[in-house]
Amino acid sequence: MKKIILQWTTVVGMLLAWQPSLYCFEQADLERLLNSNQCGGCDLQQAPLAHVDLTRAKLEGANLQGADLQGALLKMADLAKANLQDANLSGANLEGADLFRANLNGAMLDNTAMGSAYLAGAQLPDGSSQADSIQAPKTVKVVEPEKPKTVESPTKSSQAPVQQAITTTAPPPPTIQAVTKAPEVVVAQTVPKVQPVEAVPTVPIKKPPTEAVAPEPVVSQSPMARLLETSTCPECNLAAADLAGADLQDSYLERANLEGANLAKADLRQANLKSANLRNANLRGADLEGADLYLANLAGADLRDANLEDAALDGAFLGGANFSSPELQNVDK
DSSP, rough: OOHHHEEEEEEEEHHHTOOOOOSSSSHHHHHHHHHBBBBBOOOOTOOOTTOOOTTTTOOOTOTTTTTTTOOOOOOOBBBHHHOOOTTTTTTOTTTTTTTOOOBBBTOTTTBBBTTBBBOEEEOOTSSSSSSHHHHHOOOOOOOOOOHHHHHHHHHHHHHHHHHHHHHTOOOOOHEEEEEEEHHHHHHHHHHHHHGGGGGSSSSSOOHHHHHHHHHHHHHHHOHHHHHHHBBBBBOOOOOOOOOOOOOTTTOBOOBBOTTBBTTOOOBBBTTTTTTOOOTTTBTTTTTTTOOOOOTOOEEEOOOOOOTTTOOOOOOOOOOOOSSGGGGGGGGOO
């Protein structure tokens, strides 16, 4: 009997030892992340990453659904379009992380540090979209009904003094009779009949053609033409584009691909270049004063004689960038 019990215990122990892992992540992807700190688009579902240092990790588009990221260091991490649904991020540090269009639905964010994190288009834990909250303030409430109220009050008040003035001017009736006797009064009656013509210009039928014409050129426009015309081209492919000396002040180029582009002496003051790819771009003599280069890739970029005064370089990658000023050679790369 004891031998049978011992045999069963050994069998149960072997079965427990051979039991497959309940985790859904790919072991190869996990090892790749831990070894190289990058694993874009990887399958890391329910991965055990608690308290792991993932500072500046490249995890764009990664599947981290249900992952254990308690207390993890994710400062300046690239989590754009990552799936963090139901992930445990309690106590994690996400300061300066790029969460552009990330899915945080159902994620646990207790005591999570998210200072300066980029959340444009992200789906928040309560199911709401950060994009919706940005558009919410755009409430166009024209307070037109209040204006006629202010107009009516003075007209009513003005009627009283007019009546008093009429009573005081009552003595000269002959002048009024002369006007009534004249046949020209009939012409005055026809004048108010012409007034309805004023209602014709109030019906502008010019809107339909303008709306129909607007989308047509947008379809045929190239990314560079769109940028030069509207100063807006987020996520556009502008690799190797010749934009030397272009006026791009206040332009919106978030996450645009400008790898190898010629931006020499371009005016990029106050431009939005968040997460833009400026690898090997020619920015010699460009004016980048006040530009937002948060998490931008400036590896190998030519920044000689460029004006970077008040430019935001938080999280920007500057490895191999060429600076002419000795003071900028020590910038954190």
